Amino acid sequence: MSFTIRKQGEIVVVDVEGQLIVGNRQELKQKVLDELEKGEKRFLIDFSQTGYIDSSGLGVLVSLSKKIREQGGELRLANLNDDLKTLFELTKLDTLFQISDSRERALESF
Amino acid sequence: MSFTIRKQGEIVVVDVEGQLIVGNRQELKQKVLDELEKGEKRFLIDFSQTGYIDSSGLGVLVSLSKKIREQGGELRLANLNDDLKTLFELTKLDTLFQISDSRERALESF
Amino acid sequence: MRKMRVALEIEIPSDVHEIERVVELVQKECRQLKIEPEKCSLNVPVALTEALSNAILRGNREDASKYVRVRASVSKAGDMLVVDVTDEGAGFDLPASTLNCTTPENLEREDGRGLYLMQCLVDRVEQFVDGGNTVRLTVQRG
């Protein structure tokens, strides 16, 4: 499991490789908050290499989204596989996030 | 697991494929006794395709050897791998059987 | 005559970093039992992760001297996978603790989705105290 962060234009793109769960969600949270503190405003998390997400992983996404909005920024998600889509639908979090089917579409959408 | 019986010259050759254990030793015993009843005298059991043998498998070899000798015949063994050699040494059955390193040598030895 | 039955028992210290390896072992078991691919890749891993993190964080309060035991087995009839997660805590009231996290007032909460997700993802969730607090997840095979 690892997180890769890179800048694409004005957008901070995070790749989540492996599971996003209770054991590593703090790491993701800290990395994104560090970027927010540096003044970044636009964030995209790409799940194309993600296995599963647990409730605390979902919780971190919700809390990051709130914090980014408070700073006038925005968090978007991309590339949820069928399993992850099911998870977002069950928790109705698909109504809270803007979710794109591809990284390109997500990057254009900002 | 299966037993293959074929005649090579005057010798009945049995291949033991898989394990020779409590669940299948009767099958081996019966097949060899059937040949003995038909008048066969020389038997070679080839273990090149055998995994492991348990105490009841060893017991069947001992009892077949005795029965064959009673009919004036002989049972020889070939191709014991290192595991099987250990087993025959632990039980001192290596002193009871004539054991060859190859099928050819065993066939010539009769 | 009943057939062979296999159960897997795993014991871990109260450390959330152990969760992923346990889930992997149970996932392998799921695949061997020919449980539907989606249940092997989503339902069982997520529900089990929730049960394990609750056992470690809530039941054992991350006390390093306490352990969590997981037992994955097949029901006698052979039609269900049964996963028991046992911690050394005093237990809790499952129905009273289960929050509907999809209501507008709960939607933006950070926590409180674990038991709800478990209920959504497996066929049955039970809780009982019997020499430790156990949460039992039952999944229909096939």
Next chain:
Amino acid sequence: MRKMRVALEIEIPSDVHEIERVVELVQKECRQLKIEPEKCSLNVPVALTEALSNAILRGNREDASKYVRVRASVSKAGDMLVVDVTDEGAGFDLPASTLNCTTPENLEREDGRGLYLMQCLVDRVEQFVDGGNTVRLTVQRG
């Protein structure tokens, strides 16, 4: 802090034809535990086959309503593989039942090599009655 511990539990009806599949599962476990190849291919399979056939034939007398349970686990210190074979019989006297099958008068016997082989092949053989008769085989790892 102690590490993750995994145990495998297998239950079979009293039928000698079930032995091979049980042995395969325990062999796989041996290999995963990185036990020496020779112990995985010879010592553990043969000793376990003996314990299982005794449990089925002697302990349970092939009674179809009785079961044999196998539990393979790693010792707390992590240095031993422990395999318990439990039948529903009344137990027996292990030392008194173990025959030296290598003496001249025993060498040509058909039976009586099981317990002797078990003793030769694993590091420790124990027998105890505790809700069923159990034979415990202990094998040093590495």
